Amino acid sequence: MTVEAFAKTNLMEDIDDDDDVPLVFKRSSTASKQSQSNSSSQKQDGRSGRQVSDVRSPNGQSSSAHKVKIASASKASPAVSPLTNPKASPFTSPKASPSSVRTSPAPNSRPSSSAGNQAKNVNQQSISAPKESKQSVEPKSEPNDESEDSEDDKPLSARLPSGLSKSSSIHANKMVGTSTSVRKARPPKKEDSDDEVPLASRFQMKSNAGASTSKFSNSEEVKPKIRQNGLPSTTVLSKRPPGEVKSAAQASVKKPKLSDTSTPVSTKQASLKTEKKAEEEEDDDDDVPISLRMKKPGASACKVSSGKKTIKVVSPSMKKTKKKLKKTKYSKSSRVQPSSGDGQKWTTLEHSGVIFPPPYNPHGVKMLYKGKPVDLTPEQEEVATMYAVMLDTDYVSKQQFKENFMNDWRKILGKNHVIQNLEGCDFTPIYEWHQREKEKKKQMSTEEKKALREEKLKQEEKYMWAIVDGVKEKVGNFRVEPPGLFRGRGEHPKMGKLKRRIRPNDITINIGKGATIPECPIPGQRWKEVRHDNTVTWLAFWNDPINPKEFKYVFLAASSSLKGQSDKEKYEKARRLKDYIEGIRSAYTKDFTSKDPVKRQIAVATYLIDKLALRAGNEKDDDEADTVGCCTLKVENVEPVPPNILKFDFLGKDSIRYQNEVAVYEPVFKAIQQFRSGKKDGDDLFDKLDTSKLNAHLKELMPGLTAKVFRTYNASFTLEQQVKFINGRQEGEISIGLENHLFSVGTRQVAIICNHQRSVSKSHSVQISRLNEKIDELKALLEEFKVDLARAKKGKPPVKGADGKMKRNLTPEALQKKIDQTNAKIENIERQIDTKEELKTVALGTSKINYLDPRITVAWCKRHEVPIEKMFNKSLLAKFAWAMDVEPSFTF
DNA sequence: TATGGGACTTGCTTGGAGTTTC
C-alpha cells in the first residue's frame, strides 16, 4: 500500500540542497540590525509569529507573558525571596536568624560586604576553602526542618504565595513584596512533618494496585517469554523482573544506595574530604550512561564482557564509549546489571522498522493562476496542496514562508512553467476541496470511523512494538514524517521550505545483532544502513530534510523502561540539588563582586537560572530562529531600572516571549549594569560565558549539575511546597475533590515559573461571552425572585414572568432558597470565567510531563488515599510507572 | 579551546474522541 508510492513518486528529492536561499535571520554582531529590529518588535508588541503576545487580559496587560510587577508591601505574601525583598539577605534563614532580614542593609547600603558576609555567615561551614577560581560545594549537612524551612532553600516560586487565592495565581510575581510583614503569612512551619507521617498500612499501593499491578495479570496476548511494558497501567501485563530493570521507586526509595544519587544523602554528615571522595566517585558515575547507573550491582548474570562478546558493535559511538569507559570504574566494576555493559542500553533488540506515509493520491482539482485553471503534474499538485491547506493559518501571511515555499516549489514546477510567482496564484479551489474532504470525513458514521481506525491499527500493529531484552515495549514515533511544508515557530528563517518525502534509503536502522532485519517495504529499495549499536536507544533515524545536519529519531515510547529509568534519574539529580543548593547560592553570592569578570558573569548567570528558572541558552546558528536563553541574553533583553529592578524581555524557546520585572539583590543589579556598559543593544550580555563554561562550573559545585537541573528542581520543589501548604490549610479535610485544587494551584504556579504558555483557543472569547450571558440571565432571574420575595412577605402573589406567564405561588422560605441557589450559580460561573481567563495562556501539561516529580503526587495520593488515576491520565500512568512504588512519606 | 556531531529531552499545536449541554 504505502509502499508503491516510492516507486512512483520522486517528489522533492533534490529539494534539500537549496540552502542558498537568502537567510534574513542573522544574529549578534553581523546581525545587530536584525537583532534590533527583532527586539524592537518584541518591545513594541512582543510579536513572535504566535498569538501569544497579542493576547491581553481584560485589564490590558499581556497575560501571555511573564509580566511582573514589583508589588507593594501591602500584598500579602507567605514568603519573601531575595528577589522579592532585596533588602533581605538572600540566603539567611529567617528562622535561624529572624532579625537578619529586618536588620540587613537598606538597598542603597554597601552591597558587597553584605553579600559576602551573609554568605559567609550562613554557609561558612558548608563550603570548602575557595580556590582562586574554583569553588566546590558540599551538600548541606542536614536537610532538617530548620534548613528546609529556610527561604534559601526555596526557589523563587516557592517563596511566592501559595496560589490559593485568585490574586496570587496567574501573575505570581505580582505578589512580590518588600515588606517583612508578609513573612507572617508563610505556611505553618511544621506542616512538613505532617507529610512525613508514613501511613503505609493504609495505602499499601491501594491506588497503585488498581492502576498498575492487579490488572496486569489479566492482560492480553503476550507471546510466550515476552513480557510487555509500556502499556497504560490499566492494561500493562508485567514489569521487568526485579533482576533486570529495578523499579525506579524501589531503587531510589527502598534501596537508595544502589543509585548514584544516594551519595549525597548518605554523606550528609560527612566531612569535606569524604564528600570529595564521594564526588569523585560520582564524577565517574556521571560518565556512565544512566541506564548503567540504574542497574543494580552484583547482578552478574551478564557482565560487561559478556555483553561485549555477544554483541559486536559497529557504530563509532560505541567505539568512543568503549574508549572512554576504560577510564571509568564501571568498565570493570561489578556494579553492572545483567544485560548492561559499559554504556550498553540493551542486549537484544527486535523491531519491525518504520511505517511510511501513504503515497500521494492526486485529486485533480485545478488551482488558478492569474484567474485561469492550471494543469499540474501530481508532484506539482502535491506541493500546491500543501500550501493550499495552510491558507487559513498565519503562515501564509508571512513573507519568509511564502518566499521559501515559492523557491522550493519553483524547482518542481521548472523554469518555464506558466506559474512564475505566488502573487498570481489562487489556491482556493484546492483549499475548498480540502475543506469538503474534511467535512466528509467528519460526517462519516461512527461505524465507518471505527472500521477505519481498526484498519489503520491492523496495518500499524507490528510497528508499534519492539522487544528489548525480551520485554515487549511500545515504540514512540514509528511513523516516518510525511512530506509537507516546514512549520518553524516564531520567525524561523526556513519556514515554508519543503520537507521532502523520506524514503528507505534515507533511514538507518538500529537493531540487535541476531535479530531479523526489518524488511524494506519498498521493492527495489533498501535501508541506508543497518547498525547494531547497543549503546543508544534509537531504533531508526534519518537526516532532517530541512536541516540535514540534524536527525529525526525513532525512540521507544515514554512508557518504556529505558525512558523511565532516564526520567527517574533526572528527578533524582534535581532532588540531590536540594542538598547542595545552599552552598551553591553562597558560592555565587560571593562571586557577584569577584574581581574576575568570568567568575562574576558565571555567578550572575547562575543566580538568574536559579531564581528565574531560565534555560541555559546555547548558541544558535543563523539559520535558526533568533531566540535566547540565559547565556545568550543580549544587552537589550535586560534593562536595569534603579534602584534594583531588572526588566527582562526576550524570546525564549519556541519564540515564546519572556517578560518579567524582578527586584534583585543589589550586587546583581550592579553587575548587570557593568556587563551592559560600553556595549550595544545586540551585544551579548554575558560576553565571557557560554553554556559549556557555565555547566563545567556547575559540575564543580555538584556532580552532574547542569543548568537545566535547576528548572526541574524549581518545579518539583514548588509543587511540593504547594502540597504542604494545602495540607496545612486543609488539615483533616483532605478529600478527593482537593486533587484538582492541588494541581490547578501547583501546576499553574510551576507553569508560570517555567513560562509555559499556549495560544488562546479560538473559542475562548465565545466561551466567555456565553458564560457572561448566563450570568446576566441569572441576575435577571435573581431580581425577579427578590421582587417575589418582597411580595410574598406581604402576602401578595408573584408578578408575571418575563414570558408573561403566571408563576407559582411560593413561600418566602422557598423564594429565599431560590435566591441563594441562584447566587451560588452566579458565583460558580464567575469562578469559571476567572479560571478560564487565568489559564487561557498557561500551558499546564508541559510541567506535569517534564518537570514535576511524579513521586510527589503518588506519595500524596497514598497519604490521602486518593486514587492515582484521579491525578494522572492513562499515558502519564504508563510514563510514570517507575514512580508508583514510592513510599507515602516520600518528599522531594 | 572551539566546533560540530550525536543523542537525547522539552514543549507547543493540532486533530480527534469522548462527554456534556441544549
Added chain:
DNA sequence: GAAACTCCAAGCAAGTCCCATA
C-alpha cells in the same frame, strides 16, 4: 441529535548537553 466543550495523544519543532576531534 447536533453543537459545544474537554481531554488526550500524536506530531514534530526546538531546545540541552555530552563528547570527539581538529
